[in-house]
Amino acid sequence: MITKLMCVNVTAISKEDMIEAGNVIKAGGLVAFPTETVYGLGGNALSKDSSKKIYAAKGRPSDNPLIVHISQWESIHAIVTKIPENAKKLADAFWPGPLTMIFEKSQLVPFETTGGLSTVAIRMPNHPVALAFIEEAGGYIAAPSANTSGKPSPTLASHVVEDMNGKIELIIDGGLVGIGLESTIIDLTSPVPTILRPGFVTEKMLCKVLGEIESERTMKDKETKQAPKAPGMKYKHYAPKGELTIVEGNAEEVITKINELTKIAKKNDEKVGVIGTDETVEKYVADSIKSVGKRQDEAAIARHLYGILRDFDKENVSIIYSESFQTVGMGQAIMNRLLKAAAYKLISLNVDE
Ligand code: TXA
Ligand code: MG
Numbered sequence: 001m002i003t004k005l006m007c008v009n010v011t012a013i014s015k016e017d018m019i020e021a022g023n024v025i026k027a028g029g030l031v032a033f034p035t036e037t038v039y040g041l042g043g044n045a046l047s048k049d050s051s052k053k054i055y056a057a058k059g060r061p062s063d064n065p066l067i068v069h070i071s072q073w074e075s076i077h078a079i080v081t082k083i084p085e086n087a088k089k090l091a092d093a094f095w096p097g098p099l100t101m102i103f104e105k106s107q108l109v110p111f112e113t114t115g116g117l118s119t120v121a122i123r124m125p126n127h128p129v130a131l132a133f134i135e136e137a138g139g140y141i142a143a144p145s146a147n148t149s150g151k152p153s154p155t156l157a158s159h160v161v162e163d164m165n166g167k168i169e170l171i172i173d174g175g176l177v178g179i180g181l182e183s184t185i186i187d188l189t190s191p192v193p194t195i196l197r198p199g200f201v202t203e204k205m206l207c208k209v210l211g212e213i214e215s216e217r218t219m220k221d222k223e224t225k226q227a228p229k230a231p232g233m234k235y236k237h238y239a240p241k242g243e244l245t246i247v248e249g250n251a252e253e254v255i256t257k258i259n260e261l262t263k264i265a266k267k268n269d270e271k272v273g274v275i276g277t278d279e280t281v282e283k284y285v286a287d288s289i290k291s292v293g294k295r296q297d298e299a300a301i302a303r304h305l306y307g308i309l310r311d312f313d314k315e316n317v318s319i320i321y322s323e324s325f326q327t328v329g330m331g332q333a334i335m336n337r338l339l340k341a342a343a344y345k346l347i348s349l350n351v352d353e
Pocket of ligand 1: 125
């Protein structure tokens with residue numbers, strides 16, 4: 001299959017382009033598109049066959065459900081059986097935006113889309129291209145992140161090209177995404193609303209709107225035997241090819257430790273990459289040293305993280321050491337993704353308990 005690349009101007013979106021993209025979906029095809037979080041791989045959410053094609057293109061296990069993307073609140077009525085009061089409150093506060101809510105699904109949504117579950121994840125993305133495209137495509141777009149399963153999510157159209165060229169009909173290039181980490185997921189079908197995946201919308205922001213909420217234990221604790229409620233969270237995810245280890249602690253000690261570890265790895269003929277910040281990159285000695293941005297700028301850290309992991313892959317880096325990024329807002333989401341990418345390999349240097 002030849003994959004077409006469509007470049008769009010986000011501030012002047014062409015209606016014809018969106019109709020063309022919508023028609024690909026209506027004909028049963030797949031379209032990758034930009035959202036404010038990461039690029040999505042879209043198909044018609046109400047078609048079994050489209051959802052099967054999505055799993056095939058990603059190489060994703062079919063028990064891992066897809067998020068249904070909508071462009072207007074009213075669309076929700078046809079695809080859920082009940083709308084909890086909390087849903088409207090959250091939608092008023094955060095939609096369109098990086099929040100996915102889980103509902104009981106209606107019969108209109110095939111089990112192929114929900115990975116066999118009786119619930120459905122729904123999100124209204126805050127991106128003008130995504131909203132215009134969903135509208136022209138019929139209103140219901142199933143979309144996981146547009147990466148090959150197990151690779152970091154795409155934050156640029158070129159990442160999507162790397163993974164999806166020849167596998168899907170169309171890629172819409174809307175430039176670098178705004179946030180760079182996937183949406184927060186909250187389950188509204190449990191007695192107390194429960195966060196299944198941390199993201200830009202933090203626990204604190206959700207608490208302000210809802211009062212009481214919970215975070216799923218499996219999200220924080222790798223030792224638990226319980227299966228996570230968001231099936232996708234159980235897979236090794238966001239993984240670079242190189243072996244990643246996070247080093248946390250006092251800044252100077254972290255730099256010394258990473259430089260020591262790099263020396264040892266170099267003796268073993270490894271190609272070593274380091275992830276630091278603008279403040280620290282000059283202090284490292286390694287084959288490839290990358291900055292995620294200023295330490296205090298968590299938006300920059302989130303936006304650059306996946307791209308850096310992909311760049312290390314291209315450079316065939318075999319060992320990666322990263323500083324830890326415990327920021328106040330998105331810190332939990334950033335560390336959740338980084339720890340998964342590192343398969344929880346973390347070296348703590350005298351961190352206070
Ligand atoms: O920001 C995002 O959410 C991006 C963009 C494209 O919108 N999408 C995304 O999709 O990250 P994906 O498929 O990569 O991650 C979806 C996550 C998976 O962990 C999946 O298991 C979970 O959502 N999920 C989907 N439906 C669910 C359901 N009914 N119950 C529990 N978890 C669900
Ligand atoms: Mg994903």
